[in-house]
Amino acid sequence: MNHVTRFRLGTRHAGTIPPMSALFDKRLVIVTGKGGVGKSTVALALSLAAAKAGKRTILCEVAAQEHLSKVFHRAEVGFHEVEMAENLWGISIDPDESMREYVLLQLKVKAMRDLLFRSKIFTYLAAATPGLKELVTIGKIWELTLDDRKVRKGHTYDLVVVDAPATGHGVGFLQTPRTFAGIARVGPMHQQAKTLDKFVTDPKKTGVAIVALPEEMPVNETANLERDLTEEVGVEVDRIFLNGLYPERFSPAEVARLEQVAGQNGDGNGPVRAACRSAIRESRRAASQREQLARLEEMTKAPITTLPYLFDPEIGVEQIEALAEEIA
Amino acid sequence: MASVTELLDGKKICICAGSGGVGKTTTSAAIAAGMAARGLKVAVLTIDPAKRLADSLGLPELGNTERQVDPTLFKEAGIDTRGGELWAMMLDAKETFDDVVRRHAPDEETRERILSNRIYQQLSNALAGSQEFMAMEKLFEIHAEGRYDLLVLDTPPSRNALDFLEAPKRLTQFIEGRALQVFMKPAGFGMKVFGRGASVMFGVLRRITGVDLLEDLSEFFQAFSGMAEGFRERARRVTELLGDDETTFLVVCGPQGEPIEEAVYFHRKLVEARLPFGGVIVNKVHYEEDLADDGVDLVAELERELGDADLAKRVAANFADFRTLSARDRENVGHLAAEMRTRAVIQVPYLDEDVHDLAGLMEINRYLFAAGSEERAQIAAAA
Numbered sequence: 001m002n003h004v005t006r007f008r009l010g011t012r013h014a015g016t017i018p019p020m021s022a023l024f025d026k027r028l029v030i031v032t033g034k035g036g037v038g039k040s041t042v043a044l045a046l047s048l049a050a051a052k053a054g055k056r057t058i059l060c061e062v063a064a065q066e067h068l069s070k071v072f073h074r075a076e077v078g079f080h081e082v083e084m085a086e087n088l089w090g091i092s093i094d095p096d097e098s099m100r101e102y103v104l105l106q107l108k109v110k111a112m113r114d115l116l117f118r119s120k121i122f123t124y125l126a127a128a129t130p131g132l133k134e135l136v137t138i139g140k141i142w143e144l145t146l147d148d149r150k151v152r153k154g155h156t157y158d159l160v161v162v163d164a165p166a167t168g169h170g171v172g173f174l175q176t177p178r179t180f181a182g183i184a185r186v187g188p189m190h191q192q193a194k195t196l197d198k199f200v201t202d203p204k205k206t207g208v209a210i211v212a213l214p215e216e217m218p219v220n221e222t223a224n225l226e227r228d229l230t231e232e233v234g235v236e237v238d239r240i241f242l243n244g245l246y247p248e249r250f251s252p253a254e255v256a257r258l259e260q261v262a263g264q265n266g267d268g269n270g271p272v273r274a275a276c277r278s279a280i281r282e283s284r285r286a287a288s289q290r291e292q293l294a295r296l297e298e299m300t301k302a303p304i305t306t307l308p309y310l311f312d313p314e315i316g317v318e319q320i321e322a323l324a325e326e327i328a
Numbered sequence: 329m330a331s332v333t334e335l336l337d338g339k340k341i342c343i344c345a346g347s348g349g350v351g352k353t354t355t356s357a358a359i360a361a362g363m364a365a366r367g368l369k370v371a372v373l374t375i376d377p378a379k380r381l382a383d384s385l386g387l388p389e390l391g392n393t394e395r396q397v398d399p400t401l402f403k404e405a406g407i408d409t410r411g412g413e414l415w416a417m418m419l420d421a422k423e424t425f426d427d428v429v430r431r432h433a434p435d436e437e438t439r440e441r442i443l444s445n446r447i448y449q450q451l452s453n454a455l456a457g458s459q460e461f462m463a464m465e466k467l468f469e470i471h472a473e474g475r476y477d478l479l480v481l482d483t484p485p486s487r488n489a490l491d492f493l494e495a496p497k498r499l500t501q502f503i504e505g506r507a508l509q510v511f512m513k514p515a516g517f518g519m520k521v522f523g524r525g526a527s528v529m530f531g532v533l534r535r536i537t538g539v540d541l542l543e544d545l546s547e548f549f550q551a552f553s554g555m556a557e558g559f560r561e562r563a564r565r566v567t568e569l570l571g572d573d574e575t576t577f578l579v580v581c582g583p584q585g586e587p588i589e590e591a592v593y594f595h596r597k598l599v600e601a602r603l604p605f606g607g608v609i610v611n612k613v614h615y616e617e618d619l620a621d622d623g624v625d626l627v628a629e630l631e632r633e634l635g636d637a638d639l640a641k642r643v644a645a646n647f648a649d650f651r652t653l654s655a656r657d658r659e660n661v662g663h664l665a666a667e668m669r670t671r672a673v674i675q676v677p678y679l680d681e682d683v684h685d686l687a688g689l690m691e692i693n694r695y696l697f698a699a700g701s702e703e704r705a706q707i708a709a710a711a
Contacts, residue, residue, distance in 0.1 A: 036349010036582065112532050129545065130450035183450055184541040187534075216682040217354075249646055254639055261633050272629050274617050275647035282646055284680045292682075311649035313656035314585055 017303040020327060023238055024050045024159055026207040027145040028200070030174065032164045033211035034221055038243040041315055042211045042307065043163035045323035046241075051087035052324060055158040058089040060141055062165045081144075081155060089155065091144070095133035098140040099126050105150050106188070131183065134176040138196050145205070171228045174200055174208070174235065200235070207238040212296065214245055214289035223299035237302035241327075242293060244309045246286040255283045330672040332359055332578075332696045333366070335606040336478065339576045341471060341569070342606070343481045345492055346580035347590045351611040354683050354692065355580050355676075356482035357385060357416075361397075361686060362693040363478050364414035365407045371415040371470060374482040375463050385416055385686065392420040394470070397686075405686045415476070417466075421484075424462040432558040438551055447548040459484045460495035464566045471569065490597055496563040576606035581664075583613045583657035592667040607672030609696065610661055615677045616647070616654035 023029055023046075031043040040061070047059040058081060077090045079097040084090045100117070107113045116122045126132055143150055144160045164173045177197035184190040200206050208229060212222040226237045250258065262276035296304060307326055310319050336342055336359075344356040353374055360372035371394050385397050394415040402409050426443060433439035442448050460483065467481050483492045534542060569575060577598055581591035591608060598605045626647070630640035665673045676695045683692060 034349055035347060036587075107532065107535070116532055129541065130447060179450060183446055183544070187541065189541065216684050249642055250639075254636075257634060257636070257639070258643065264633075270617070271624055271626055272633050275626060275630060275643050276633075278616060278647045278650045279643045281680055282650070288681060311652060313652060 018238075020049070020239075020305075021053065023207050023209070024053055024055050026159065026238075027205045028141065028160045028162065029207040029209060029238075030162045030164050030200070031209045031211060032173065032225070034218065037211045037213045037218055039211045040163050041320070041323065042209075042241050042243055043161055045307075045320050046209070046327055047088055047159075047161045048085065048320055048324040049327040050159050050161065051085060052328060054087065056087050056089075056156070057159045057161060058091060058144055058155075058157045059084075060144065060160060060162045061090070061092045062137055062163065089157070093137050093140050095137050096126075098136040099133065101151065102136045102139055129183070131176055131180045134173070135180045135189075135193060135196070138173070138176055138200065139192060142196055142199055145199075171225070171233050174229065174233045178233075201233060203236060203238075206235070208235055209239045209241060210237055210302070211241045211243055214242055214292040214296075216292060216295075219292050219296045219299065222296065226300050226302060237300075240296065240300060240302045240304045242296060242304055242306045245293070245306045246282060246289055246309050248283070248286045248290070250279055250283045255280060258283075330607055330674060331698055332362060332674065332693075335576060335578065335672060336363065339478065339574055339606070340476075341467065341479050341481070341572070341575040343467075343483060343492075343570070343575065343577045344580050344609075345483045345577055345594060347587060350580050350582045350587050351676075352580045353482050354689070355578075355609055355611065355696075356480050358683075358689040358692040358696055359578075360416070360478075360480040361385075361414055361689045362697050363480075364397075364412040365402065365409050365690075365693075367410040367412040368477040369413045369415075369475070370478045370480065371417065371476045372480040372482065373417055373419055373463065373467060373470070375419040375421065375459060375484040382416070382418060385414075387416055391418065392423045392466075393417055401686050405690055407690065419463050419466050421459040421462040424466050425458065428462075428465060428559075428562070429555070432555040432562070434554045438554055441551040442548070442555075445544065445548045445551065447544045458495070458499060460492045461499045461563070461566075463492075464495065464570065465562070468562075468566045468569055490594060493597060493601055493603070496567050500560050500563045571601075571603055573604070576604050578606050579608040581608065581610055583610055583660050585660060588660045588664050591664060595668045605668075605670075607670065607674060608664060608668060609674045609676065610657075610664070611676045612678040613661065613675045614650060614653040614657045615675075616651045 029046065031039060031046065033039045044059060047057050050057040061077070077084075077092045079092060079094045081089050081091050103116060104113060107116070141160060141162055144154075144157060147156055149156060177193045177200060181190055181193035181197060184193065210222050210225055212218050222240060226240075229235050229237055258276045258279050262273050262280060264273075293304070293306065305327065307323055310322070312319055342359060344352050344359070346352050356372055356374065360370045364370045385401075387395055387397065394417040397414040397416060399409065399413070402414075429442050429448075430439060433442065463481060463484055467479060470476070471479060579591050579594055579598075581587040588610075595605060595608070627640050627644045630643050631637050634640050634643070661673060661675060665671065674696055676692055679691060681688065681691075683689060
């Protein structure tokens with residue numbers, strides 16, 4: 001497979017690209033991107049690559065996607081830290097559970113907690129306050145990054161990778177703490193939100209990766225997302241993963257030859273013509289994808305790592321391992 | 329096998345639903361353009377903030393009102409629309425929500441109190457389902473005005489299509505929920521009703537949230553209380569419209585295992601909710617002719633034709649890769665049709681070029697609007 005980490009001219013990285021290990025040295029990496037670009041697959045491969053590089057890594061899925069358990073043929077991960085492979089843990093973050101845990105950590109008096117959990121008012125408050133669920137979700141992710149975990153018997157991780165929920169606004173997730181700090185002007189939650197905002201926008205601690213596809217609209221969206229992250233949230237994008245790149249299997253001269261053969265109307269040789277046409281289509285797609293890669297390079301600043309299209313019917317452990325190799 | 333023309337026969341509203349990244353926006357635009365090309369006055373509504381639709385129709389600025397796609401674009405694409413028109417709008421959930429508040433607010437003071445409340449200002453972005461509900465709300469509004477033969481709604485890019493169906497319920501529950509009444513009561517009265525427990529309760533809440541947050545919430549709900557009835561009534565009528573005989577849901581998905589499963593799940597939910605399911609559109613299907621393996625040594629044959637052993641090997645390997653994908657897609661689509669117990673499955677092959685203009689939409693429409701056997705022939709021809 002031809003894996004290209006592009007040498008990028010005319011950017012602030014002119015001549016050099018920070019190695020992937022720079023991303024692994026952060027405490028938190030947020031993997032974002034639109035739906036359908038293979039974000040979960042890339043987040044998992046990235047986590048596995050970090051784990052193989054010796055980092056104790058945990059992958060957080062948000063909103064019960066459970067990709068992780070499917071790939072590793074496990075029972076659902078749920079709101080627990082489960083070891084999936086050497087150095088690799090997984091957790092599926094549930095906002096309601098996060099909220100419970102948050103309150104448990106805030107209120108040390110058991111009677112008060114019981115009172116709160118029994119109360120419908122509390123459930124309602126949680127649902128009614130815009131962004132509160134998202135905030136406690138990010139709060140939980142932050143808690144996972146701590147050396148001194150607040151949760152009893154919590155492991156310490158070198159790296160936390162988040163498979164961020166696919167939303168219309170890619171920046172929404174990262175902006176939640178700041179938005180919430182604005183809603184709750186003062187008080188403990190305001191403080192918490194500010195702490196979280198500081199953490200997710202600190203480039204020493206938090207990295208951001210965007211997953212894209214080599215197609216026109218996803219490339220546009222990636223450029224918009226990078227701009228919004230920079231301008232609205234104030235974070236730099238550390239890496240763009242261009243997923244699903246077809247290999248360039250045939251040279252232009254070969255394609256010309258294939259077109260000649262495919263055009264010959266020799267009856268009775270269906271398979272040969274079909275195979276030639278298939279090869280021509282592959283080369284067209286591969287070429288148009290490279291145009292999109294060029295556009296992406298033009299329109300964005302972050303270093304780009306391309307990942308090959310996988311011609312496998314389903315994504316399993318083997319495929320993730322292959323992608324992790326590409327990333328490492 | 330079916331065509332969009334059949335699926336939309338007698339329909340005034342077409343709702344394209346599906347999980348993110350399956351080409352829903354492009355499909356919605358293609359359907360709208362296709363129906364406009366068949367002489368109808370069509371409006372397509374999208375909420376996508378990435379302005380994909382706007383890009384694809386050459387409308388760089390789409391506002392919260394409909395704009396007509398330049399008819400000369402059709403002419404340039406060699407299409408006689410026979411009086412048909414294509415209109416497009418990008419839904420602005422916040423603005424639509426503001427309109428709803430303006431419409432339902434009993435007086436100016438209430439209106440201003442709500443619009444300036446900080447909780448409200450975050451609501452349309454943060455409350456799950458509010459974007460979806462506002463999409464329905466706008467759909468309802470435009471439908472009521474009766475200016476179009478057909479409305480095509482591209483549902484918001486939520487994690488799963490189900491969020492769309494649950495939106496009205498969530499929003500009404502939010503506005504009229506039991507605890508709302510707690511927030512609505514002036515503090516003293518609330519304490520009396522809920523007793524000492526509630527007073528302690530509020531104390532606890534203050535400790536973890538901060539006083540101002542509770543006050544803002546309380547103020548918000550007090551202001552909203554006068555609108556609850558109007559809101560509920562509106563939500564009921566919007567829900568009714570979704571179930572109308574003249575409405576149809578088209579489920580859009582991709583051919584991989586996960587999108588197929590999500591489409592099956594969504595279809596089940598549609599049926600459970602007694603909402604009108606029209607059909608399913610599978611985008612980006614890999615299609616290779618299903619050739620019988622009659623013992624032909626393909627590599628040898630290719631080598632004979634191409635005169636290049638290495639190239640022959642690579643062409644055969646490439647063909648094997650795509651046949652694997654093609655077989656997977658065929659199996660997945662078969663599973664989909666069986667699970668949905670429907671013949672209304674339209675497949676759009678994975679095209680060589682990305683779709684970004686009217687000509688591209690028309691290319692897709694060769695598949696969306698092909699009738700019966702014609703479709704198979706076309707897919708075969710494309711392959």
